[in-house]
Amino acid sequence: xxxxxxxxxxxxxxxxxxxxxxxxxxxxxxxxxxxxxxxxxxxxxxxxxxxxxxxxxxxxxxxxxxxxxxxxxxxxxxxxxxxxxxxxxxxxxxxxxxxxxxxxxxxxxxxxxxxxxxxxxxxxxxxxxxxxxxxxxxxxxxxxxxxxxxxxxxxxxxxxxxxxxxxxxxxxxxxxxxxxxxxxxx
Numbered sequence: 001x002x003x004x005x006x007x008x009x010x011x012x013x014x015x016x017x018x019x020x021x022x023x024x025x026x027x028x029x030x031x032x033x034x035x036x037x038x039x040x041x042x043x044x045x046x047x048x049x050x051x052x053x054x055x056x057x058x059x060x061x062x063x064x065x066x067x068x069x070x071x072x073x074x075x076x077x078x079x080x081x082x083x084x085x086x087x088x089x090x091x092x093x094x095x096x097x098x099x100x101x102x103x104x105x106x107x108x109x110x111x112x113x114x115x116x117x118x119x120x121x122x123x124x125x126x127x128x129x130x131x132x133x134x135x136x137x138x139x140x141x142x143x144x145x146x147x148x149x150x151x152x153x154x155x156x157x158x159x160x161x162x163x164x165x166x167x168x169x170x171x172x173x174x175x176x177x178x179x180x181x182x183x184x185x186x
Contacts, residue, residue, distance in 0.1 A: 006175050013168030017090070020083035020165060027080030030073060033057040038135055060141025070141040071150070074120075078154035079161045081116040082109070086165050096178070100167035109162050113155055120151045 033056035036043045044058035053061075057073075060066040089103045102108055127136045128144040138144065169175045 006172065009166075009168040009175065010170065010172070012166040013170045016164075016166040016168070017087075017170065019161075020087050020090075023076065023080045023083040024087065026076060027084070029055065030057065030076075030080075037139075038137075041137070057139065059139045062141075067141055070139045071143065071146060074147055074150040075154045075157065077120055077151060078113060078116055078158035082113060082158040082162055083165075085112050086162070090165075090167060095181070096167045096169065096174075103162070103165075103167070109159070113158055113162075116158075117151060117155055121148065124148055124151070 033044070037057045044053060044056050047053040047056060047058075054065045054069045058066075058069060060070040086103060089099045092099060122132075123136065124144065124147045126132050126134050127138045127142075127147075130136075169178065
């Protein structure tokens with residue numbers, strides 16, 4: 001029989017997976033549209049006049065939503081990357097306790113987030129100075145200095161998100177297995 005605490009653990013586990021999957025799906029869509037933008041900067045015009053236009057990489061249209069889309073979507077980059085890493089830890093091999101210990105280790109999390117920050121910084125510098133020949137470009141309405149600031153803020157958001165994501169069972173059978181393992185260990 002399930003207790004209230006068990007139900008809370010199940011809910012925390014499911015909520016963490018839902019948040020992480022949602023962030024990864026948003027990140028995948030944004031990465032795809034970033035790639036499309038590099039191949040054809042006008043691809044988004046097919047969505048002009050629809051709300052979908054604000055979900056894909058497109059220049060600002062002067063509205064608040066357009067500015068948020070062109071400039072502030074970067075706030076989600078670091079949390080999305082960490083959500084992908086968390087999903088790898090959560091559904092990788094080992095016990096939930098072992099996976100939790102590895103993920104919450106500040107050095108491990110710092111290495112992941114530092115790697116993402118370095119990669120995003122290179123991309124933003126490439127957009128600004130074209131030093132690597134990648135052909136990336138700033139969107140209309142994007143400010144290079146604000147890109148860097150938003151990635152730093154995203155680093156902080158991702159760090160906080162990493163503290164909130166729960167390594168909890170998703171099914172009652174996992175809770176029962178944890179209890180059996182604890183009993184064997186004592």
